[in-house]
Amino acid sequence: MSTERLRPLRAEDLPLVRAWRNHPAVRQHMFTTHEITADEHAQWFQRQQADATRRLYLFERDGVPQGFMHLSGVQPGGVCEWGFYAAPDAPRGTGRAMGAATLAELFEVEQVHKIRGQVLQGNQASLRFHEALGFQPEGVLPQPYVGADGQRQDVHCYGLQAEAWRATRAG
Incomplete structure (x- = not known):
């Protein structure tokens, strides 16, 4: 049986996470699609560390x-x-396992009321992922984002409340 866990990101993880982020298969679905430099990534990490809600x-x-x-x-x-x-x-299945672990962390440990996610229109896997985890569509922002190909894209908004998550786990 495999062991799965979330753990806080550490500075020594940054090269690995940046390599994933810069991979074309990942980068194509991001809101910022340029290749992230090591300095840019380190500065981002420092800003995140300064925010107690991140x-x-x-x-x-x-x-x-x-x-x-x-x-x-x-x-x-x-x-x-x-x-x-x-x-x-x-x-295959890593995303769902990671999502499920994160939902448990947020709803059980952090005690948040609701989680929101935004998905670019062309990212069908992420749209299906949110729905499979119980997220509900909350609307579409029409074409606020210009993709790497120069085309405008809609952004699909999803939300999941703690009560709904608990109800699906109980059922």
């Missing part, structure tokens, strides 16, 4: 890093947002 996690299976989770606005009773990606070579 959480950065590495998802590991059997001690092997397989994904990254970024959370903002985390506070008891609050509404937070998440962003994430699996390692480009992660086994």
Whole structure:
């Protein structure tokens, strides 16, 4: 049986996470699609560390890093947002396992009220991922984002409240 866990991201993890983030398969679905430099990544990490409502996690299976989770606005009773990606070579199902672990962390430990996610229109896997985890569509922002190809894209908004998550776990 495999062991899965979220653990706080550490400075020594930054080269690995940046390599994942800069991989074309990951980068194509990001809101910023340029290649991140080491200096830019280090500065981003420092800014995140200064915000008490941010959480950065590495998802590991059997001690092997397989994904990254970024959370903002985390506070008891609050509404937070998440962003994430699996390692480009992660086994199938990693995203769902990472998502499930993060939902448990946010709703059981951090005691947030709601989690929100935003997905670019062309990212069908992420749209299905949110729905599979119980997120509800909350609307579409029409074409606020220009993708790497220069085309405008809609952004799909999803939300999941603690009560709904608990109800699906109980059922």
